[in-house]
Amino acid sequence: MLSVTDLRAAYGRIPILHGINFTVKDGEFIGILGHNGMGKTTLLKTLIGLLRATGGRVEFNGADITREASFRRNRMGIGYVPQGREIFSNLSVLDNLRFGFAMHKTDEAAMIEETLAEFPRLRPLLDRAGGVLSGGEQQILALARALCGKPKLLLLDEPTEGIQPSIVEEIIEILKRLRDQRGLTIVLVEQNLEFIAALSQRVLIIQRGQITGEVTPAQLDNPELIAEFVGMGAA
Amino acid sequence: MDLIGIQIIQVLSGIATLALMGAGLAVIFGMMRVINFAHGEFMMLGGYVVIVCTEQFGINLWIAMLIIAPIFVGLVGLVFERILIRFLYGRMIDTLIATWGLSLFLIGVVTWIFGNVTRGVQTPLGAYSFGDYSEKVYTLVMIAFTVVIYLAIFIVLRRTKLGLIARGTMQNPNQASCLGVSPPRVYMVTFAVGAALTGLAGAILAPLNTVIPTIGVSYVAQAFITVITGGAAAFTGTVLASGVFGTVRQVISFEWTPILGQVFLLITAVILLRIFPTGITGRFFRRST
Numbered sequence: 435m436l437s438v439t440d441l442r443a444a445y446g447r448i449p450i451l452h453g454i455n456f457t458v459k460d461g462e463f464i465g466i467l468g469h470n471g472m473g474k475t476t477l478l479k480t481l482i483g484l485l486r487a488t489g490g491r492v493e494f495n496g497a498d499i500t501r502e503a504s505f506r507r508n509r510m511g512i513g514y515v516p517q518g519r520e521i522f523s524n525l526s527v528l529d530n531l532r533f534g535f536a537m538h539k540t541d542e543a544a545m546i547e548e549t550l551a552e553f554p555r556l557r558p559l560l561d562r563a564g565g566v567l568s569g570g571e572q573q574i575l576a577l578a579r580a581l582c583g584k585p586k587l588l589l590l591d592e593p594t595e596g597i598q599p600s601i602v603e604e605i606i607e608i609l610k611r612l613r614d615q616r617g618l619t620i621v622l623v624e625q626n627l628e629f630i631a632a633l634s635q636r637v638l639i640i641q642r643g644q645i646t647g648e649v650t651p652a653q654l655d656n657p658e659l660i661a662e663f664v665g666m667g668a669a
Numbered sequence: 670m671d672l673i674g675i676q677i678i679q680v681l682s683g684i685a686t687l688a689l690m691g692a693g694l695a696v697i698f699g700m701m702r703v704i705n706f707a708h709g710e711f712m713m714l715g716g717y718v719v720i721v722c723t724e725q726f727g728i729n730l731w732i733a734m735l736i737i738a739p740i741f742v743g744l745v746g747l748v749f750e751r752i753l754i755r756f757l758y759g760r761m762i763d764t765l766i767a768t769w770g771l772s773l774f775l776i777g778v779v780t781w782i783f784g785n786v787t788r789g790v791q792t793p794l795g796a797y798s799f800g801d802y803s804e805k806v807y808t809l810v811m812i813a814f815t816v817v818i819y820l821a822i823f824i825v826l827r828r829t830k831l832g833l834i835a836r837g838t839m840q841n842p843n844q845a846s847c848l849g850v851s852p853p854r855v856y857m858v859t860f861a862v863g864a865a866l867t868g869l870a871g872a873i874l875a876p877l878n879t880v881i882p883t884i885g886v887s888y889v890a891q892a893f894i895t896v897i898t899g900g901a902a903a904f905t906g907t908v909l910a911s912g913v914f915g916t917v918r919q920v921i922s923f924e925w926t927p928i929l930g931q932v933f934l935l936i937t938a939v940i941l942l943r944i945f946p947t948g949i950t951g952r953f954f955r956r957s958t
Contacts (some may be wrong), residue, residue: 482847508849520844522837533837536830537849583849 435460435619442489443480450476452643461617465634473643474623475517478589482514483507513585517592519576523565530564534582553578570601590622594629606632627654671800682808684915685815690888691895691907693867699896699903700839706768709885710775711864714742715871716880720788738872739865746864779882792876826958835859894938900948905957909949
């Protein structure tokens with residue numbers, strides 16, 4: 435489904451990604467693990483098109499999307515939940531959801547009902563402004579909004595960052611449902627080892643803008659291995 | 670009683686005039702954060718469109734005013750958005766300088782075509798008596814147009830997909846793009862709509878004012894003061910600020926002189942911005958449009 439070849443990206447003249455290579459199969463859930471500043475968020479921003487690649491190639495379902503704008507990538511079927519959620523703070527929860535499928539042909543009422551059935555926590559919040567929700571509620575809203583466009587591939591950037599443990603558990607359950615029942619292809623970037631181990635079928639290690647290894651979720655329980663790859667002990 | 674009645678109508682007329690002047694700017698500056706110094710010239714173009722259509726081509730005044738003027742000025746806005754403004758989004762000082770240049774350019778072109786002479790549109794519909802006083806019927810029509818325009822703006826922004834896309838995109842263009850919306854296209858359309866509203870305002874006000882190439886100068890300051898004092902919720906803020914400023918200006922003008930009316934408008938703006946540094950809607954009606 436997704437093929438990334440020698441992908442390079444930079445902020446101005448500072449290179450961040452130094453030739454990333456990996457592929458994601460249809461229905462696969464892969465995690466990308468790495469410390470702060472290793473290029474995880476930059477990688478997702480380059481995959482969705484918010485940051486222009488300075489080299490390499492990104493293919494999605496066989497089409498070269500390296501130079502496509504983010505809105506075209508979304509319309510092709512790539513959803514993105516950014517770090518920090520990026521909720522439209524002045525829009526209501528309902529309008530945030532409506533925005534999620536504004537450019538996708540769908541029955542609005544049915545889509546809203548389907549989304550609320552999947553995310554019942556949002557039902558009593560529909561009239562509230564996105565900006566006044568808690569971090570966890572915003573994360574669930576961001577996830578629900580991204581799914582409104584019916585993506586084939588979902589890019590998730592640190593969904594547990596600053597979120598209370600009970601909502602982290604809820605997000606794990608939601609993502610498991612999406613993985614097992616919908617067969618959604620997901621690329622998850624995380625620092626939370628337990629979270630990434632609970633969901634991913636395989637985990638790529640990113641260090642200084644390069645994929646330096648691949649481990650199985652079971653191997654994330656091995657603190658020595660993790661220390662070797664990413665310099666962090668298992669939590 | 671007659672005096673109070675006529676004063677109420679004049680206050681409403683003053684409020685409507687400011688609200689009309691501010692409508693397009695509420696889109697271009699309030700929503701898009703583009704300092705459009707050519708706002709007054711877009712209004713001036715609206716006035717000239719009415720003059721040319723009615724005098725040169727014999728087109729019905731209402732068609733020229735309500736249809737042709739907003740379409741023409743909207744297209745002018747669209748052209749300048751494509752060749753000038755779109756390269757400057759997010760750079761407020763640069764847009765200020767560029768649109769100042771655009772304003773001088775438009776004044777120059779219109780002066781070259783029509784000359785630096787005063788033109789006018791005959792006020793339609795005559796006058797009516799209100800006790801010992803008389804007032805133009807068109808003043809009431811202008812007030813009604815303003816109400817309809819703002820109702821339409823609120824409905825489009827709050828109830829339509831187009832409004833939802835515009836509000837979200839102006840708040841966070843990157844995230845909007847990741848949800849399938851093309852921000853450059855939304856910005857282009859929004860700027861053109863703002864220009865069209867500005868042209869419509871200039872056309873509606875043309876029968877009540879004289880039209881000269883430099884008339885925009887007298888519009889632009891009042892429009893900016895109104896929209897800035899209104900605050901973040903551009904349209905609600907513009908309506909509220911128009912209400913305050915229109916009342917102050919008309920009451921003072923009626924009791925003393927129009928010059929003092931303008932002076933008190935500015936004093937009121939300074940006081941309001943001292944009390945509400947982020948505008949009226951920075952404190953009240955924060956979730957409104």
